[in-house]
Amino acid sequence: MTTAPSCPFCQLAAADIVAENAFHVVIRDRFPVSLGHSLLIPKRHVASLFELTAEEFNALHELLHITKQQLDTQYQPAGYNVGVNVGEAAGQTVFHLHVHVMPRYVGDQEDPRGGVRWVFPEKAVYWE
Template identity: 55%
Template sequence: MPCPFCHPENIITSNALAYAIYDKYPVNSGHILIIPKRHVSDYFETTIEERTAFNELLEECKELLDYQFKPNGYNIGINCGEVAGQTIFHVHVHLIPRFKGDMDEPRGGVRGVIPEKQKY
């Protein structure tokens, strides 16, 4: 099966090394993926230049989401490896807007990847 991120559609914004699209299966309205143009499976295989490109787009996309959706917070995450939940092996950064009341108890944030460890 061809990589869905190697031939992107509906790009929101881009720079020389990365681009951003809306997630096809969003956690919340405005959920964005930031993806390197180079096919690379894992964040730890990216270059410093690609990481800088990710960060530039994270800032740009946050401004866009602040304007369009006015979220109360954000989660930023990367799944590295199948056991971490990665299903598309072309690295991508999730920028997920969070809204007051979108879940009953958000405390623990990204710790929720292992639900019994979220509450502490």
């Protein structure tokens, strides 16, 4: 396992981990935007999704499905947003890859259409 001493995701407590496989762990976000908001984090310190090996990427995909099943069972969300910030220009502030899995619930936003497009609010409404 590759770690960086100042990286908060390299210093996770075992008690914070809710699921894992050989390459990645899952934790609940400490600043959740929704009930069950989770982060999939590689055990190897890499900054970007694009630095994963094919084996790591496939393991991430598998753990994403496991995480969804756990969240479906525990919280019964109506949908999901799944996102990754890659690079400072995209809003990445912790430079250890982490994939956000944000459960969505009916009524959690007045009009959820546009989903992740709200990163650019002026471009989010495309259907008018």
